[in-house]
Amino acid sequence: MMQNSLTQNSFIEKLKRLNIAYIVIVCLLGAIGVTMLYSAAHGSWSPYAERHLVRFAMGLGLAIFIAFLPLRLVFKMSYLVYFAAIVMLALVQVMGVTAGGATRWLDLGIRVQPSELAKIGIVLAAARFYHQRQTDTIRSFSAVVFVAVGILIPALLTVIQPDLGTCLLLMMVGAGVMFFAGVPWGYFASAVVAGLAFIPIAWNFLLHDYQKGRVLTFLDPSRDPLGAGYHIIQSKIAIGSAGFWGKGFMQGSQSQLQFLPEKHTDFIFTLLTEDFGAAGAIVVIGLYIALILMGVYMAMRNLNQYCSLVIAGVTTTLFVYAFINMAMVMGLMPVVGLPLPFLSYGGTSLLTLMVSLGLVLNMDLNRYNHLPGASGLSSGRYF
Amino acid sequence: MSTTDQKQQLITRRGLIFSAAMTLPFSALLGKLYLLQVVEGKEYKRLSDKNRISLKLTLPDRGKILDRDGEILADNFKAFRLVVVPERAKDPKDVLNRVGQLVTLTEDDQKQALRKIAKSPSFVPVGVKDFLSFPEVSRVQVNLPDLPGVDVDELQARKYPNTNLASHVLGYMGPVTKEQLQGSTDPLLSQPDFRIGRKGAELHFDKTLRGRAGTNHVEVNASGREVRIINSVDPQQGTDLHLGLVKSVQKEIEERLAGNRGAVAVMDLTDGTVMAMASAPDFDPNGFTYGLDTSTWQDLILNPNRPLLNRCTQGVYAPGSTFKMLVALACLEEGLITPDERIDCTGRMKFGNRFFHCWEEEGHGPTNMHEAIAKSCDIYFYELGHRLGVEKMNYYAGLFGLGKETGIFLPESKGLIPSEAWKRKTYNQRWQKGENLITAIGQGYVLTTPIQLLTMTARLATGLNVHPLMEKQAEPPVFDPLPFKPENMKIIQDAMTAVVTKPYGTAYGSRLTQTAIAGKTGTSQVVSRRHHKDTKLEDILEHERTHALFVGYAPAEAPRFATVVMLENAGGGSSAAAPVGRDALLAALKWMRQT
Known part of the structure; x- marks a missing residue:
C-alpha cells in the first residue's frame, strides 16, 4: 500500500485526524452534567459537581491516551x-x-x-x-x-x-x-x-421480587406511591410541570424540595428538565443524537471491519444508556437503574464511558490503516 | 468483490438502517415529553407549581425505649417551631424583627435565619426557632395576618425523661449525616430537620425505632393553605425497643458512681441480660437532638474525663487480681497443681535477677489455692503463671471472653490478652519468662473492658458459656456448658465466696448478713512504681493511683446476679470497689424481691 499522509502514524498526523467535534459534544454533555450536579447539591460545588468535573477531566485525559495507543x-x-x-x-x-x-x-x-x-x-x-x-x-x-x-x-x-x-x-x-x-x-x-x-x-x-415490583410499579405507579412508584410519580411531576423553558436554574421545586430521589445519578435528566424545561431536554437529546449519528458515520467511513464494529458497539452502548435512562425517568420504561452517559454522577460508569470514547477515537484515527483480516483464514472455520 | 469491500458495504447498509431506525425511540422520547408537558402538563403543574407540597410525608412516631419492666427511658414529645417561607415573607428582615417582638430571638438566631433564607430556595420553609413556649405560640398565632410567610410547624422531638440515666446505652439523636443519607432510600431521611439515632441504642435500632413515613397527597394553594387531601396513607409507627435494663437498679448504681470516673454493670444470670450499665461521668442526651450550644459541646469534647466514653465497653484496664481465678482454674484443668499444694509466700520472690513482690510485704506463708484466691496472694500466682505459661493463659482467658468483643450492640474495645506471637509481631521481641509472672496477676500487657470481666464472672458463677445481652429476652437463651470439670469450678467458686464471707478474705468488709456474695477484688497498677502500703491515698498523684476493681455474684450458693465495678484511680479494690459491688448486687436483689 502506498504511504501517504492518511496512513502515516506520526503523532502530528494522528492529531490532525482526531475527531474534535465528537470530543466537543462529549465535553458539552459533561459540562451540562457538572451544572446540574451543582444544582442537585442546592448550589454547591461539593459533593458532586467538583468531583464530577475532576473525574471528567481525568477520564478525558485517559481517553486521549487510549486514542493514541497503536491500533495493533x-x-x-x-x-x-x-x-x-x-x-x-x-x-x-x-x-x-x-x-x-x-x-x-x-x-x-x-x-x-x-x-x-x-x-x-x-x-x-x-x-x-x-x-x-x-x-x-x-x-x-x-x-x-x-x-x-x-x-x-x-x-x-x-x-x-x-x-x-x-x-x-x-x-x-x-x-x-x-x-x-x-x-x-x-x-x-x-x-x-x-x-x-x-x-x-x-x-x-x-x-427477584424487587424487579417484579419495578415492573408492576411501572404499569401502575400508584401501586406503591412511597416506594418505587414514588420515584416515577415525582419524576413525572417534575418534568410535566417544568414548561418549555423550565423553572429556572436551581428553582426546580420538586428537586430542591427533596421530592426527587437519586437526582444526582439516575434522575439527573429530570432535574435538568425541571430547571431548563423541554428546551434543555431537547438540547441534551439532540447532543446524544449527534453523538450516535457521528458514531455511525465513523463506523461507515472506516476501512477496517474491526474498527467499524468497535465504534458501532460503543455507539450502541451510548444509545442504549441514553435512551433507557431518559425513557425510565419519563415513565416510558420500568426503572432499571442505568445512568445517563457523561451527565450522571458516578465514577465507575464514567470511567467505562471514557475508555470507550478513547477506543472510538483510536479506531477513527486509524481509519485508513490496514489491519490483517480474514484473508489468512479459510472460509467456514471459526474456532 | 473482496471480503473487505463486502464487509464495508454491509456496515454502510446496516449503519443507514440503524440511523433510520433510531428515529423511532427518539420520537418516542420526544412524544412522551410532549405528552407530559403539553397534554398532561396542566395537571402536573397543578400538582407541582400551585401545589408545591403535593406529596407530603407524615412522620411516624419514633418507637419508645423501655426498660425491662416497661419504664420509659426514651420518649417523644410534640413541640412547636417557628418557620418562615422566604418567598411569602417579601422582606424577611422586617418580618424577623416583628417576630422578635413576640418571641425571644437572639441576634444570633436572627442572623442564622437570614443566612439560611439567603441560601435555600425561596419556597423552602426555614426554621427560625424550635421549641416555642405555649404563650409564644398563641402570640404568634394571633398575629399571623401581620406576619407574611410566618408559620408555626409541629415538630417531633426525642425526650429522655430521666436525663442522664443510662445515657451511654441509650445514645442520642442528631441530624442525619451524609453517610447515613447516602446509605438509605428512606424518604424520611431527606426531610428537612429530620433527626436520626447517632449513638447507642438510638443508632443501632434506628431502623425499627424510626418506622415508615405515611403520605399525604395534599393540595396546597398559592398562599400555602391546604385545599384538600387527595389521599393519605397512614405512617407505620416505630416499634418500641425493650431493653434488659432495670431502671431502679441503673439509677441506684449511677448514684453510687457519681463523682467517680468508672464503670459498673450488673447482669441477670438467668438469661444473660445486662440489667444495669453505668459509666461515669455521663451526659444528658436531651441536648443533642436539636443541637447543643457550642460551650456545652466543648465541655463534653474537651473534658479530660471524657463523659461520652462508655467505660463499660470502651475503657480498657489491667484486670489485676480479678484475673487470678482463671489462672487457678487453668492450672487445675491442666493438672499443674493440686488444690492442696502449698506455695510459700515470703513477701517476695526472686526470678532471674529480679525480685517480684507480693502486695502483702510480710508474706502469706505456705498458701494453698483457696487461701491464695481469698487473700489474693501474688507469690502463689507468680508460681502458677510460671507453670502455666502465656499461651495457656491466653487460651483460658479466651474461653472466658477476655480480649475480644462480647458482641453487644454498643461500640466495644477489644482489650488485649498477650501471646508469644503477639509480642513478636508487636515488639519484634521474644516473650520473657518473667512476663508470665506479671501476666498471671493481671498486670503487664493484659487489658480488659469491664463488660468482658462481667462476662468472665458470669461464666465463673454458672459454668455456662454466658454472653451478655442488652435486649429484654422473651425466652431465656440456652448457653452451652463450659468444658471444665465441675469439681475444679467448685474450688474456684468456694474461694470466691471466701473472699467476701470469710474474715481472711479481701472483701470481708463488704459482706452481707442475709445473702452470701462471692467475688474477687483487684487493684491494678497504673504506673510501675509501688507505694508503701501505709502511704495515704491523698499523698499519691491522682493519675498514679491504682484502679480499683471488683467482680462478684450473688447469692453465692445459687448465682442470680453478677456485677463488675471499675473505679479509675480510686485506690484499692477491697476498700473502694467492693462496697460499690455489694450495693449493686443489693439493688439487684431488692428488685428481685419486689417482682
Missing part, C-alpha cells in the same frame, strides 16, 4: 480483555463484595466492577472475531450461535449478581455489534420471539 496493540488485546472480564465476573461469584443486596464488586485493593469491563470486552472480542472471518462465515448458523454464547456467558454472570439492567445492556450491545457485522435479520427476529416467550418463565422463576 488494541486489536491484539481484544480477546484478553474479554476473557479477563469473564474470569473476574466468575471471581465475583466466589469472593465478591456484597452491597445493597447485590454482589457486583471485586476487592483488588480498590473495588472494581467487572461487569463494566465486560461492556468493553464484548465489543472488542466480537469485533475481532468478525474481522477475521469471511462474510459467508459470519452468516452461518454456527458462527451466530458461537458469538451469541460468547455474549450470553458474561450476561448470565451479570444477571445472577443480580444486575438485570447491566445484563440487558450487555446483550443489546452484543446484538448491536452482530447487527453491524451483517448477521441476517432472521436471527434477530428469532431472538426477539424467543425473548418474548421467555418472559413468563423469567417472571415466575427468575426475577
Whole structure:
C-alpha cells in the first residue's frame, strides 16, 4: 500500500485526524452534567459537581491516551480483555463484595466492577472475531450461535449478581455489534420471539421480587406511591410541570424540595428538565443524537471491519444508556437503574464511558490503516 | 468483490438502517415529553407549581425505649417551631424583627435565619426557632395576618425523661449525616430537620425505632393553605425497643458512681441480660437532638474525663487480681497443681535477677489455692503463671471472653490478652519468662473492658458459656456448658465466696448478713512504681493511683446476679470497689424481691 499522509502514524498526523467535534459534544454533555450536579447539591460545588468535573477531566485525559495507543496493540488485546472480564465476573461469584443486596464488586485493593469491563470486552472480542472471518462465515448458523454464547456467558454472570439492567445492556450491545457485522435479520427476529416467550418463565422463576415490583410499579405507579412508584410519580411531576423553558436554574421545586430521589445519578435528566424545561431536554437529546449519528458515520467511513464494529458497539452502548435512562425517568420504561452517559454522577460508569470514547477515537484515527483480516483464514472455520 | 469491500458495504447498509431506525425511540422520547408537558402538563403543574407540597410525608412516631419492666427511658414529645417561607415573607428582615417582638430571638438566631433564607430556595420553609413556649405560640398565632410567610410547624422531638440515666446505652439523636443519607432510600431521611439515632441504642435500632413515613397527597394553594387531601396513607409507627435494663437498679448504681470516673454493670444470670450499665461521668442526651450550644459541646469534647466514653465497653484496664481465678482454674484443668499444694509466700520472690513482690510485704506463708484466691496472694500466682505459661493463659482467658468483643450492640474495645506471637509481631521481641509472672496477676500487657470481666464472672458463677445481652429476652437463651470439670469450678467458686464471707478474705468488709456474695477484688497498677502500703491515698498523684476493681455474684450458693465495678484511680479494690459491688448486687436483689 502506498504511504501517504492518511496512513502515516506520526503523532502530528494522528492529531490532525482526531475527531474534535465528537470530543466537543462529549465535553458539552459533561459540562451540562457538572451544572446540574451543582444544582442537585442546592448550589454547591461539593459533593458532586467538583468531583464530577475532576473525574471528567481525568477520564478525558485517559481517553486521549487510549486514542493514541497503536491500533495493533488494541486489536491484539481484544480477546484478553474479554476473557479477563469473564474470569473476574466468575471471581465475583466466589469472593465478591456484597452491597445493597447485590454482589457486583471485586476487592483488588480498590473495588472494581467487572461487569463494566465486560461492556468493553464484548465489543472488542466480537469485533475481532468478525474481522477475521469471511462474510459467508459470519452468516452461518454456527458462527451466530458461537458469538451469541460468547455474549450470553458474561450476561448470565451479570444477571445472577443480580444486575438485570447491566445484563440487558450487555446483550443489546452484543446484538448491536452482530447487527453491524451483517448477521441476517432472521436471527434477530428469532431472538426477539424467543425473548418474548421467555418472559413468563423469567417472571415466575427468575426475577427477584424487587424487579417484579419495578415492573408492576411501572404499569401502575400508584401501586406503591412511597416506594418505587414514588420515584416515577415525582419524576413525572417534575418534568410535566417544568414548561418549555423550565423553572429556572436551581428553582426546580420538586428537586430542591427533596421530592426527587437519586437526582444526582439516575434522575439527573429530570432535574435538568425541571430547571431548563423541554428546551434543555431537547438540547441534551439532540447532543446524544449527534453523538450516535457521528458514531455511525465513523463506523461507515472506516476501512477496517474491526474498527467499524468497535465504534458501532460503543455507539450502541451510548444509545442504549441514553435512551433507557431518559425513557425510565419519563415513565416510558420500568426503572432499571442505568445512568445517563457523561451527565450522571458516578465514577465507575464514567470511567467505562471514557475508555470507550478513547477506543472510538483510536479506531477513527486509524481509519485508513490496514489491519490483517480474514484473508489468512479459510472460509467456514471459526474456532 | 473482496471480503473487505463486502464487509464495508454491509456496515454502510446496516449503519443507514440503524440511523433510520433510531428515529423511532427518539420520537418516542420526544412524544412522551410532549405528552407530559403539553397534554398532561396542566395537571402536573397543578400538582407541582400551585401545589408545591403535593406529596407530603407524615412522620411516624419514633418507637419508645423501655426498660425491662416497661419504664420509659426514651420518649417523644410534640413541640412547636417557628418557620418562615422566604418567598411569602417579601422582606424577611422586617418580618424577623416583628417576630422578635413576640418571641425571644437572639441576634444570633436572627442572623442564622437570614443566612439560611439567603441560601435555600425561596419556597423552602426555614426554621427560625424550635421549641416555642405555649404563650409564644398563641402570640404568634394571633398575629399571623401581620406576619407574611410566618408559620408555626409541629415538630417531633426525642425526650429522655430521666436525663442522664443510662445515657451511654441509650445514645442520642442528631441530624442525619451524609453517610447515613447516602446509605438509605428512606424518604424520611431527606426531610428537612429530620433527626436520626447517632449513638447507642438510638443508632443501632434506628431502623425499627424510626418506622415508615405515611403520605399525604395534599393540595396546597398559592398562599400555602391546604385545599384538600387527595389521599393519605397512614405512617407505620416505630416499634418500641425493650431493653434488659432495670431502671431502679441503673439509677441506684449511677448514684453510687457519681463523682467517680468508672464503670459498673450488673447482669441477670438467668438469661444473660445486662440489667444495669453505668459509666461515669455521663451526659444528658436531651441536648443533642436539636443541637447543643457550642460551650456545652466543648465541655463534653474537651473534658479530660471524657463523659461520652462508655467505660463499660470502651475503657480498657489491667484486670489485676480479678484475673487470678482463671489462672487457678487453668492450672487445675491442666493438672499443674493440686488444690492442696502449698506455695510459700515470703513477701517476695526472686526470678532471674529480679525480685517480684507480693502486695502483702510480710508474706502469706505456705498458701494453698483457696487461701491464695481469698487473700489474693501474688507469690502463689507468680508460681502458677510460671507453670502455666502465656499461651495457656491466653487460651483460658479466651474461653472466658477476655480480649475480644462480647458482641453487644454498643461500640466495644477489644482489650488485649498477650501471646508469644503477639509480642513478636508487636515488639519484634521474644516473650520473657518473667512476663508470665506479671501476666498471671493481671498486670503487664493484659487489658480488659469491664463488660468482658462481667462476662468472665458470669461464666465463673454458672459454668455456662454466658454472653451478655442488652435486649429484654422473651425466652431465656440456652448457653452451652463450659468444658471444665465441675469439681475444679467448685474450688474456684468456694474461694470466691471466701473472699467476701470469710474474715481472711479481701472483701470481708463488704459482706452481707442475709445473702452470701462471692467475688474477687483487684487493684491494678497504673504506673510501675509501688507505694508503701501505709502511704495515704491523698499523698499519691491522682493519675498514679491504682484502679480499683471488683467482680462478684450473688447469692453465692445459687448465682442470680453478677456485677463488675471499675473505679479509675480510686485506690484499692477491697476498700473502694467492693462496697460499690455489694450495693449493686443489693439493688439487684431488692428488685428481685419486689417482682
